[in-house]
Amino acid sequence: MAVAQVIIELKKGITDPEGTNTKKALNLLGWDVRGVKSGKIFEIELSQDVSEEQAMVQVEAMCKRLLANPVIQTYEIRMIEG
Amino acid sequence: MAVAQVIIELKKGITDPEGTNTKKALNLLGWDVRGVKSGKIFEIELSQDVSEEQAMVQVEAMCKRLLANPVIQTYEIRMIEG
Numbered sequence: 001m002a003v004a005q006v007i008i009e010l011k012k013g014i015t016d017p018e019g020t021n022t023k024k025a026l027n028l029l030g031w032d033v034r035g036v037k038s039g040k041i042f043e044i045e046l047s048q049d050v051s052e053e054q055a056m057v058q059v060e061a062m063c064k065r066l067l068a069n070p071v072i073q074t075y076e077i078r079m080i081e082g
Numbered sequence: 083m084a085v086a087q088v089i090i091e092l093k094k095g096i097t098d099p100e101g102t103n104t105k106k107a108l109n110l111l112g113w114d115v116r117g118v119k120s121g122k123i124f125e126i127e128l129s130q131d132v133s134e135e136q137a138m139v140q141v142e143a144m145c146k147r148l149l150a151n152p153v154i155q156t157y158e159i160r161m162i163e164g
Contacts, residue, residue, distance in 0.1 A: 001116070007123055022124065025148055031140060034083070034129035041089055041123045042104060047116035058113060066107055 002046045002055040003081040006067055009039035014072045042067060043080070052079050084128045084137040085163040088149055091121035096154045124149060125162070134161050 010016050018038040026033045044062070046055055059077050068075040092098050100120040108115045126144070128137055141159050150157040 009123070009125075019124070022149070026126075026144055029144075029147060031144060032129045033126055033144075035127040037125040039123040039125070041091070041121040042101070043091075043119040043121070044108075044115055045117040047114045062108055062111075062113060062115075065111060067104070 001081065002050055002052065002079060004044045004046070004055055004059040005078045005080050006042045006044060006059060006063060007039060007076045007078070008041070008063075008068045008073050009037060009076075011072055011074055055079060083163065084132055084134065084161060086126045086128070086137055086141040087160045087162050088124045088126060088141060088145060089121060089158045089160070090123070090145075090150045090155050091119060091158075093154055093156055137161060 010019075016038055019036040022038060023033055023036040026036065044059060046058065050058065056077060056079065063075040063077070064070065092101075098120055101118040104120060105115055105118040108118065126141060128140065132140065138159060138161065145157040145159070146152065
């Protein structure tokens with residue numbers, strides 16, 4: 001069983017209203033924060049006994065096809081269980 | 083400058099419709115996925131020159147106060163730049 005963690009963030013230059021407003025709220029609460037970037041995370045449990053390399057390839061295909069929008073988002077894949 | 087990555091996920095047992103539907107969609111697209119958990123991620127750039135320990139304490143306070151809902155969510159803090 002392989003578990004992959006996929007972190008999806010907005011590309012640089014893409015407006016991130018959630019991040020901007022979170023930063024404002026943290027500043028209003030008294031914290032000295034310079035910037036906040038928001039993003040999504042998916043933990044994907046693959047049911048086959050696949051190798052780490054195969055899992056990487058599969059999860060990358062999932063990102064391209066469904067999970068991320070390559071026009072405005074970047075994705076990063078980490079295997080958290082081999 | 084310290085940058086902290088905060089990963090916010092739902093606690094076990096809390097319904098995760100986004101995860102469930104992402105799993106369904108991945109299955110429909112032909113991938114053999116056993117489960118998907120969805121969550122949020124924040125990258126917080128602290129503007130003071132704080133030590134890693136101080137940054138941890140600050141970011142944990144931010145999670146408790148604003149970023150996470152401790153009733154249904156868990157958070158995990160990683161310092162990605164000391």
